[in-house]
Amino acid sequence: MFRGNTVMSGYYKDENATREALAGGWYRSGDLAVRHSDGYIQLKDRSKDIIISGGENISTIEVESVLFNHPAVLDAAVVGRPDEYWGETPCAFVTLKDGSHATAEEIIRFCREKLPHFMAPRTVVFDDLPKTSTGKTQKFILREKAKAMGASRDRAGANFEGTELFR
Template structure:
């Protein structure tokens, strides 16, 4: 079982090759831990491994203790279409959802709307009802008016054979507003330069989504192993605009 951060499909693939079946769970402190789980379907076993791990990397269906989980338009509160493309905010309802933030009425009011807890995660809903996180609302990169998912950029970079770890954040840009900046840790003994990572991304995704800055260093993590993106954001703020 894995949780805490969305597992890149390439990592799941390597674990599956070792003979392990991985179950992905998703939740927040505010939902008392796991709120969804990616229930494995038997017919997935007949699919190519690459397709299997993409399905298993999704956040899945509501967990037993959760009353409702949905992906909604945060303005209209209408459920998004189950097309895997329409993006909304993932929201929860149930008795395992917190009653509020301690002595912070304003934050509590902002977190809830019409009885739904707003997770701050953007996601889609697929035809089979499984949800998939696309990015944190605060992490999404807006470059030239286009939304870029840091998770999708990270997934592509993770597939590079020389990359061990990666985290992508927004770098301020005077012309584009923001551009993707990738912090990369390479595997031991591997020598790759920034331009090779950028070109690899351009070969595997739309050019405008590829990072324009690549920095090689260890990633800062908290006590539970999560990458501290706010530390990386402060670093890119000091770098200033690339344009």
């Protein structure tokens, strides 16, 4: 939460969002952070982007940072996909670099080598990411796409047989 003369006065033509964000005179950004013992503040994710899978909180930013390190990945975004057993599971939307090739299984295996197993995507969608005119990824559109896929049913998530590929 922030307060001061550098904080915006409201959202353009959206009184409800302004009232909600500026309740009590404090701006609620929706950012989640950790303050370390040395006073350093580390932003972890947006509260609306956190994926809750089997009671575990998954930061989409952490998963995306691993995806960006894959040699074939140009762009990536992660959102929660409904899951009948876990509640939600990570769903990665990936744009590959020109001339590069990777399968969903390769992407998932790469993530599982670098992240706790529960944080690795269970679904990989290869497509261009929707962007605003300023280049920001429109995650709300990706959330809608993930929801439209329906709930996944991969109870164990230990193998690739339950992995789904969407193009």
